[in-house]
Amino acid sequence: MSRFAVLGGGGFLGVNLCRFLLQAGHEVTSFGRSMPFQRVLAGCECIEGDYRDQAAVGRAIHRADVVFHLISDSTPQAANADMVMDIENNLVPTVSLLKTCAETGIRRVIFISSGGTVYGRVQSIPIHEDAPIEPITAYGVTKVSIEKYLAIFEYLHGLDYRVVRLANPYGPFQRSAKGQGVIAAFVERIVDNRPLEIWGDGNVVRDYIFVDDAMEALVAAANDTSSHRVFNVGSGIGHSLNDLVRELESLLGRPLKVAYRQGRPVDVPVNVLAIQRARDVLGWAPRTDMRQGLEATLGWASSWMAQGVTV
Amino acid sequence: MSRFAVLGGGGFLGVNLCRFLLQAGHEVTSFGRSMPFQRVLAGCECIEGDYRDQAAVGRAIHRADVVFHLISDSTPQAANADMVMDIENNLVPTVSLLKTCAETGIRRVIFISSGGTVYGRVQSIPIHEDAPIEPITAYGVTKVSIEKYLAIFEYLHGLDYRVVRLANPYGPFQRSAKGQGVIAAFVERIVDNRPLEIWGDGNVVRDYIFVDDAMEALVAAANDTSSHRVFNVGSGIGHSLNDLVRELESLLGRPLKVAYRQGRPVDVPVNVLAIQRARDVLGWAPRTDMRQGLEATLGWASSWMAQGVTV
Numbered sequence: 001m002s003r004f005a006v007l008g009g010g011g012f013l014g015v016n017l018c019r020f021l022l023q024a025g026h027e028v029t030s031f032g033r034s035m036p037f038q039r040v041l042a043g044c045e046c047i048e049g050d051y052r053d054q055a056a057v058g059r060a061i062h063r064a065d066v067v068f069h070l071i072s073d074s075t076p077q078a079a080n081a082d083m084v085m086d087i088e089n090n091l092v093p094t095v096s097l098l099k100t101c102a103e104t105g106i107r108r109v110i111f112i113s114s115g116g117t118v119y120g121r122v123q124s125i126p127i128h129e130d131a132p133i134e135p136i137t138a139y140g141v142t143k144v145s146i147e148k149y150l151a152i153f154e155y156l157h158g159l160d161y162r163v164v165r166l167a168n169p170y171g172p173f174q175r176s177a178k179g180q181g182v183i184a185a186f187v188e189r190i191v192d193n194r195p196l197e198i199w200g201d202g203n204v205v206r207d208y209i210f211v212d213d214a215m216e217a218l219v220a221a222a223n224d225t226s227s228h229r230v231f232n233v234g235s236g237i238g239h240s241l242n243d244l245v246r247e248l249e250s251l252l253g254r255p256l257k258v259a260y261r262q263g264r265p266v267d268v269p270v271n272v273l274a275i276q277r278a279r280d281v282l283g284w285a286p287r288t289d290m291r292q293g294l295e296a297t298l299g300w301a302s303s304w305m306a307q308g309v310t311v
Numbered sequence: 312m313s314r315f316a317v318l319g320g321g322g323f324l325g326v327n328l329c330r331f332l333l334q335a336g337h338e339v340t341s342f343g344r345s346m347p348f349q350r351v352l353a354g355c356e357c358i359e360g361d362y363r364d365q366a367a368v369g370r371a372i373h374r375a376d377v378v379f380h381l382i383s384d385s386t387p388q389a390a391n392a393d394m395v396m397d398i399e400n401n402l403v404p405t406v407s408l409l410k411t412c413a414e415t416g417i418r419r420v421i422f423i424s425s426g427g428t429v430y431g432r433v434q435s436i437p438i439h440e441d442a443p444i445e446p447i448t449a450y451g452v453t454k455v456s457i458e459k460y461l462a463i464f465e466y467l468h469g470l471d472y473r474v475v476r477l478a479n480p481y482g483p484f485q486r487s488a489k490g491q492g493v494i495a496a497f498v499e500r501i502v503d504n505r506p507l508e509i510w511g512d513g514n515v516v517r518d519y520i521f522v523d524d525a526m527e528a529l530v531a532a533a534n535d536t537s538s539h540r541v542f543n544v545g546s547g548i549g550h551s552l553n554d555l556v557r558e559l560e561s562l563l564g565r566p567l568k569v570a571y572r573q574g575r576p577v578d579v580p581v582n583v584l585a586i587q588r589a590r591d592v593l594g595w596a597p598r599t600d601m602r603q604g605l606e607a608t609l610g611w612a613s614s615w616m617a618q619g620v621t622v
Contacts, residue, residue: 080467083406087402087403087406091398091402092395092399095394095395095398095449096395133444133459134462135459135462136462136463137463138406138460141459141460141463144455144456145452145456145459148444148446148451148455148456149449149452151447152391152447152448152449156391156447265467
């Protein structure tokens with residue numbers, strides 16, 4: 001049994017990770033601005049607080065062996081619109097966090113970086129970890145900067161770390177209201193009986209990974225003993241938005257209405273991660289295909305929305 | 312004739328660049344926290360101000376075609392000691408500057424990055440522009456982040472730019488009091504008749520470039536019409552600290568006392584830049600060998616210190 005602190009524990013990935021760790025019998029402290037799904041986290045110590053409040057963050061991590069850093073107070077669109085805000089709210093508190101972790105004697109920090117934005121517009125897919133890092137959004141730059149600060153804290157202070165460059169995760173507890181995830185938005189509109197919305201022509205290709213698979217990779221990264229520091233984690237398979245629509249139509253057995261909107265400059269045309277390093281080094285592999293994942297997500301959304309919860 | 316704004320115009324590189332541009336008949340506005348060498352900048356518009364004051368920066372650049380960004384309110388040691396301060400004082404105001412440049416219709420931004428810190432501990436020398444970017448100081452991370460933001464501003468707003476990853480520049484107007492440059496420190500101690508100080512065993516190898524050569528490269532980058540965005544600028548030749556001492560001894564015709572101190576973790580063991588891209592694309596080449604450069608620097612320091620100026 002280990003003691004884990006999950007920063008960003010109130011969000012989509014955080015709730016899933018806390019549940020996953022609790023089920024495995026670990027001690028978990030969840031820290032976040034709000035805890036909308038606290039009732040599914042029995043046995044979890046939940047601390048509400050602002051990430052920029054160093055003392056509060058310090059209380060959340062002080063007993064932990066391993067800290068998962070899942071906080072991202074931004075989206076690619078929001079970060080481009082106000083880059084200084086993005087630096088102040090994400091980069092600065094993370095540097096302070098790493099200082100606290102080094103001083104507290106945290107064994108390892110696992111940082112969830114963005115496999116979908118750090119590489120930018122790539123020449124070829126799938127994208128390996130050592131591909132050029134050329135983000136086209138401030139969101140991606142901040143993630144890259146945090147990765148670099150992690151390396152410096154290890155170099156200067158011996159703070160161990162792993163970076164998980166996560167593809168596009170989806171599944172239960174993802175809420176489209178937060179501007180996260182096209183699958184969450186699709187599923188919500190299906191349950192709500194509204195037409196789906198697509199930015200661009202629907203040919204944008206992404207690597208969607210079911211959240212349970214992603215959580216297994218995070219835990220494997222926490223236990224990794226290799227000399228690697230950065231791991232791509234995705235399904236390794238590309239799906240276009242139009243593919244997703246067809247898969248949902250096939251699952252539901254009926255056609256779906258789609259409204260196509262103007263494309264956005266923050267969207268790279270294609271992103272599929274090479275996941276061989278995570279397979280080889282972490283002994284991890286994704287296990288959920290797109291159909292199974294979408295089915296689980298639809299089931300979750302229907303049940304939560306039936307309870308009157310806004311997903 | 313073009314109109315240039317030089318941000319950081321009061322510092323070592325800034326004074327040299329302003330002089331160089333003025334001599335070529337250009338209109339120059341120099342902006343900096345202080346202007347200690349204003350008397351050598353006849354005809355230059357000099358504006359004193361804080362880089363974090365966006366309005367003041369806006370006034371300095373509003374008539375410029377090209378903006379040279381030479382400001383660095385930090386050193387590798389200072390940045391590691393207070394990384395948040397480094398972000399707040401360097402990264403944040405630069406992002407604001409780029410926004411202002413995009414809004415003002417600046418034709419091009421030339422950013423002086425750090426060839427000595429962005430690459431980190433390298434596997435092989437000389438270091439090409441596409442070598443891995445693995446800084447071991449927060450100073451280097453900030454430089455890398457700024458490079459990435461430049462790419463994003465070009466992508467989003469069409470703001471043209473060039474990055475010059477400068478090796479270790481030295482020459483007239485460099486002052487050791489600012490914590491800059493081992494050659495400035497050596498020369499000052501020689502003029503002052505004190506023993507030289509070396510951190511480590513003196514085998515640390517750097518690529519020292521005489522400032523006049525560096526200035527020619529900056530102007531070439533301002534005029535570049537290629538699709539390249541990043542250029543290494545150095546001598547392409549490595550010298551150890553002990554080499555420098557021997558060269559100075561040979562120039563002076565007498566032995567120098569050296570005090571060896573404990574090495575510092577911010578110092579990578581070796582850094583020599585590959586400068587073929589700047590040679591081929593910019594048509595530029597360094598022209599001053601180490602002996603000539605040291606002689607010019609010694610001459611300048613002796614004459615300024617004879618005038619009672621603290622260099």
